[in-house]
Amino acid sequence: MRISLPAFTKQQYEHLYLENSRKQRLWIMNRFNHFTPETKKSYEQLGLALAIFMKCKDQTETLLVSDGLCQLYHLKRKELMAYFNGAAADEHYSLTKKRVEVLVNQILGADRQTITVRVKINNFYHTLLLHAKRQQLADGSLLCFIDYFDLSADQLEVTPKADRNAPDAPRYKDDLTGLVNTTYLNRFGRDFLVDKLDEGLRPVIILFNVTGMRAFNDRYDYRQGDRLLIKLGQILVQTFTSGLVIKHSEDRFIVLTTATDYIAKIKTAQKLFVAGISNSLTNIKAGIYYYENRAEGMEAALDKARQALQYTGSDLTQLYHVYDSAVQESFGNRDYVLTHFWEALDKRWIQPYYQMEIRSLTGQICGYEALARWIDPDKGILSPATFISVLEDMHLINLLDLSIVEQVCETIHDCLEDGISVQPISINLSRVDFQVCDIFQEVDRIRKKHDIPPYYLKIEILESTLTRVPGQLLLAMSKFHQAGYQIWMDDFGSGYSSLNNLKDFNFDLIKIDMIFLKDFANNPKSRIILSSIVNMAKQLGLHTLCEGVETKEQADFLRDIGCERLQGFRFSKPLPLEEVISLIHKNGYGHYEPVELNDYYDQAGLANLLVDPMSDSNVLDKRQLALPVSIIERRSDDSLRLYYIDRAYQKQLEEAGFSQGSWQDQINYSNVYHHLLLDLMSESQQTRVPATLTLNGFTINVRFLAKHDDRQMYVCTIQNFAQYVYLAQKCR
Incomplete structure (x- = not known):
């Protein structure tokens, strides 16, 4: 300002x-x-x-x-x-x-x-x-x-304008490119623009930035990087023949021009620049500002070109942007955020909204994600896109994140004190958090202050964080794990090195980015990719959650392939705490997973339903399975409950005239085959390997998955399922 x-x-x-x-x-x-x-x-x-x-x-x-x-x-x-x-x-x-x-x-x-x-x-x-x-x-x-x-x-x-006509003076030259430098721009740039206005022309300021320069230098060394900048300077001089080209700062150039075809020239310069560069991330982007007010200073005008450049964001396909009302509003919001942030923090205008996570196996609410919302008394609800990136740029985001952690811990503590069932809550940490403070120490201090067990907090880290602060992140992740926290990778699949990140970092769960559900109904490739991600996660021993679930078709498919948790508007939008508590009282606790069963269902969720579930999850040589598969829970009274049946199982049940519920009754009341299943379950639990029985033309395989107090979970496959159904009915 x-x-x-x-x-x-x-x-x-x-x-x-x-x-x-x-x-x-x-x-x-x-x-x-x-x-x-x-x-x-x-x-x-x-x-x-x-x-x-x-x-x-x-x-x-x-x-x-x-x-x-x-x-x-x-x-x-x-x-x-x-x-x-x-x-x-x-x-x-x-x-x-x-x-x-x-x-x-x-x-x-x-x-x-x-x-x-x-x-x-x-x-x-x-x-x-x-x-x-x-x-x-x-x-x-x-x-x-x-x-x-x-x-x-x-x-x-305080210097004579006569020097303007001598740009070859050493103090006006950039040592690397030989172009005029920022000193020349600051002294004479405005005069150039005003002269063009006096001639009846419309001058334009174009600020160019080279993207991916750090990666280029790391790969090819800084001398090659210098050659690349020299090349860009030459291209701009050749392209904007009637303009003034300035080497501004490290990776930035400025062009002052009156060319009306400047957009075409920008595209030409971009094509010439990327020719011969094998690194696809190294490119140029431009911010454009029309200089129309002769009273406007050079720095103020350049700042608007800079804002237009920043407005292009990280989208590599957006080559340029012209300063307009959208940019002005965006940076107006930025100023508002910076001048009101401390008040918003103190008065808790910034507060967590909670979006529920659904256990696909049971349909119960098994957790929440805490999402920061700025509820401003004058402007209403500010979008996170308005303030998150601003606070990250100013290295203030850790204060917001820790405020959310504080409020989440207060909520969990108060609910436990009041006897309200509460599920674990995941909190988001920014890459900046790992740079400006010991984020583990800060989070753990707040948790201990409110006397919250660590399993109530799940730590979410954006995938993009992994490549920016790998050293600090590895150390912090180790501390979080040692203290008993789970660490989740957020927006898996949104970055450029997702698979490599799974190799290098130790996560407990991956949150599959909602981009894979885009055009789900019309694009069969989405199903193939999602199935492959879930299959890979199971083999790596990672839990899975899919974001952005909006339709029953999406939810059913994700459940079928064994994605353990679902999140999205299909179930709920993010809600303020008061509405979350109100829903708990309204729905009753039957809709909510008891926190003590979290680990139990997590262990069961690692069963790979896309391939042979009788083999260990980390065995790579598996075959796609067409056998009927079910997940069955055994209670202390030896009653059996069907939690899951796959499409093959469901199809054969329908052919025999059964629903999932009526078939559950059938196996509980079929004396011979009920006891047969119980015997196989007991054997697998004791040996921790699959138990198999071939009898009367069919084969049953049962594998123990998890145990909690009076309940146990098993996965079961059946060969010659029709014969099994027939005999189970006969022996009732």
Whole structure:
């Protein structure tokens, strides 16, 4: 947010600034006590313009500068640190070490925590409002935390415009590409745009970004990456012959042009760029902004092109986007999120909504997923898409996630205290959580505070997290597992390396992404892919849940192939806590799986119903099975209950005139064959291997799956099922 002096008095601005950013600054400064390489990196990535200095006796050293401060000064971090620490100097910046020491001394000696200073940046004088906090260490040295706000209403150019005609000056050239650089853009870019307006033309700012550059450098080395950037610079110069091409920052270029066919030129540049690149993830994207207001500064205009670029998101098929009302609204929402987040957190406008998970074997509710919802008193319900990515970018998402964990644990504790049956709840953790804090320690601390057993919380991690922070993730996953938590992979199949992730990371359950149910009724490939995923998961000993279930047809198919849990609007949308509790009282506990039976049904759910269920789940050489398969529960009174029958079993029952319910009665009252099943069950439970009997022309195979107190679960296959049905009826 940029605020100009004419809109506020200095006193009004200071009050507004301090009120809006007080908690952000306190959070940053308090967290500094836990300064580690990981937290240092997270502070450096902040969009807030922040510098941290240490003063010991008469020496002042710069400890770190944030991305926001580097952006303010238009310098790379290494360059800015060099200026601040006296290793470099430049006439275009008032950044000498002596100037920094004077500034720090001025702040440390001030009665107030805010002061206003004038500094020269890129040959423009800027008015900066600085807010500082001091912290004295045990050895007597002082830490000085300074965050900067550029009032920028009175920038004054201090170099002659004649230099504009000499872009070949070394200070205006990018060392790598030979193109003009950001220094030239900041000094003369606006003049170029205004001149074009004066000529009656419509200038356009195009910001290009190279995607997948990190992966390219990792694969081919940085020298090849430099050659790729040089190639792109040459392509842009050749394509935009009448425009101005600038090397902006690491992987970004800017084109100022009046070409009306700029979209065609962007597409041409993209085709030339990707030609010969084998890495499909390395590409270019563009953000476009029409410059129409001659009073608009270069930085403000460029920021809108940057917003248009960011609006393209991670969709590699979206080559460009023009700044429009949708972008403006999106980033307006971003500003709203950042300025109201702390209030929303304190007042619990952000709260969990709960979406039920259904056990396909029993039809009971076996758990919930806690999903963050922002219930704003002015704007209503904010979509997670509005605030999640913003908070991740600002490294604040861990505060939201931990608030959800806190509220979930409070709910579980209160329900247990009130005697309300409650099922385990899964909570989502962001990749950023693993970067900015010890997320295991934080979650476990909250759980212990509310005296909740760990099996009540399931940890969900997005598949995309695995490739971004693998080191931190492996360590945290090990801690979670050792403490008794289950870890679930969310959105399985949505990433580029799903199968490799299953090999490298130890998960307990995979949540199959809803994308596989898209066009389910009309695309038979969906069924093949889903069956293959479930079959593979069973062989790996992983539990399965499918998201996005919306129809009975989808639910029946997933149950048939042995997908253990189902989630989606077919059963319920995410609900606030009050509605969840109301449904529990309304439906009665018969609709809810007792938590003590979770492990029992989980063990039974690992039976592979797509291949021979008599063999171990990790045996790879299996054949597709056409035999009738059933899952049967034995109770303490030796009664048998059919929980599952497959399509082959159901078809033969229908041919014999039975429903699943009437057949269950038949096997319970058929004396000979009832006892025959009980004997096979007892044998398999004792030996932990399948028990087999061939008699009167049919063969029964029974395998023990799970046990809990007075109940046991078995899987059963029958060869020559028609003969078995006939004899069971006869012996009743």
